[in-house]
Amino acid sequence: MQAPGFWQHPPGLRAALLSPLAALYASATARRLRAGPRDTVGIPVICIGNLNAGGTGKTPTVIALAQHLIARGCTPHAVSRGYGGSLEGPVQVAQGAHDATQVGDEPLLLSAFLPTWVARDRAAGARLAATAGADVLLLDDGFQNPALAHDLSVIVVDAAYGFGNGKVIPAGPLREPVGTGLARADLLLSIGPDAAQEDFADRWGGLIDLPHLTARLEPLPTGLPLAGRPVLAFAGIGHPEKFFATLREMGADLLRAEPLSDHQPLTETLLMRLQREAKLLGAQLVTTEKDAVRIPPAFRQSVMTVPVRLRIHDTGPLETALSRILDRSPDI
Template sequence: MRAPGFWHREPGFVSALLSPLGTVYAGATRRRLAQGPRVRVGVPVICVGNLNAGGTGKTPAVIALAERLRDRGVAAHAVSRGHGGSLTGPVLVDERRHSAAQTGDEPLLLAAFLPTWVAQDRAEGARSAVAAGAQVIVLDDGFQNPGLAHDLSVIVVDAHIGFGNGRVIPAGPLREPVGAGLARADLVLSIGDETGQARFADRWGAAVPVPLVTGRLEPLPTGLPIKSLKVLAFAGIGHPEKFFRTLAAMGADIRATHALSDHQPLSDTLMTRMLREARAMGAQVVTTEKDAVRLPPALRSQVMTVPVRLRLEDWGPVDAGLDRVLAARGTP
């Protein structure tokens, strides 16, 4: 399902009409968050969440944090609900044994970088991770979940989109009002290019009461001949156009694009159709890492994957947050 266009425009008639339902949704979120007390599991919990429904760049942010913690010699485990997967957990994801249909695509991707647990009950997932040796839990999403206490909360936002029209679902893209959400946050991470960052700062900068960290997604050098390559690109992420812009910036000759729904299953029928279309125009099918883990195994060799990594302009505020929570919990 694609987000309605009015979610990302200045509030108008439709968003005003739906605003009372947004108030109901926000109230439900507020009541859920009031449940407590939240569970502590004996190690720091870093929540990488968002205020927007849909993708903002949480998965690259989790990977970047995991690598930062690894460089400090800290054993971090990720915990995720596994959106779209069939497992209820707690289950430690095994890339060799599990499929995206079981775990969800994000946990399967994360498992290549750090031990990753799928658990419908995040507190149970965190306990299992600690029992397996985790010194820090990196929570993939869960900012609006009341089950687990957070020691550091990072709100990730797409710089180009910001917080949309500032309204709560269904009047806008937000899970809760901006003020209420950022009041519980420790950091805001805005991901995007210079144009997007300027737009976010102009529209939302004054509303951010915590340190604002900026970063961008950069293609990982793989040696693949992407420049001038004729491609058919598809993406089933929160905002597929971000991937298409990345390919264009890399110099790819984009002949066709297919924007799929976030987490959309990649059936044999769908992939056969796109591969046939690509062959007819002499193009290579290209997709994201997150989509690649959902590909039918027999077709993976026919699709080129373009990985990206998050690069921060300044790690200082993030490192300061990590120092604080690790010192408070006695973690090295």
């Protein structure tokens, strides 16, 4: 989804003209969330969602929480809608047996870290995960989906982009109003560098009446240093420029950056063009972990992947929330 530029600016004429449609969208979301009792599956369900349409950092958050839960002795499974995949599920993602066209790039990436299920019917996927041995469920997205009861809801937001112009689709980037969404959540997690976190707090702090965690994405060492290395980077994530900024911070000589749309298929034609251009520039092709799972096998050897992990600055509120739903004392 390519977001209109005006979504990131203070509300103007276009946002005002679209306000009646935005009100209808917000009303439809509210009606859907009021529909009937939600299913429960007998194990705690942690929803990692957002208020914004598009990427905010949910996938690295799911990975970080999975690793946190595993360190506490839990057996987490993830359930995802499988955006961009052809399978409706419920089906457990299997590395080597499924590809991104079947299950979506995010579930395929998640399956390298914890058992992951693709299910358009999230409640059905959750029941299968519980039957298969999960003792806690990580729901990748689904904050606005009424099918499944949540024991803990974490809203993820990109600190640099915040909640855009604060308006609901199509007048802005939001699935529901900020105040309405945060009132239903348990934790807010903003992701970004210190300067972005300060700007986010200045603009949106007045609406935040729940525990607020801050975090940043940090690249993992790969054994192939990028400092001074000429690279041609491509990324099909929510905000590709964040990946390009990370490469510059790592000291890479970024000769060219090709932003792609989120989840964009990496076709043979596209990759052959990028390969030819990289060869002409004498550059190394570089991409993200999420993009890498969409690369056809024939091209994987020529593309370097730069993995990142989420570092939460103060995990105290998270530990408290997890202890409440897992009925355990904090392990800190």
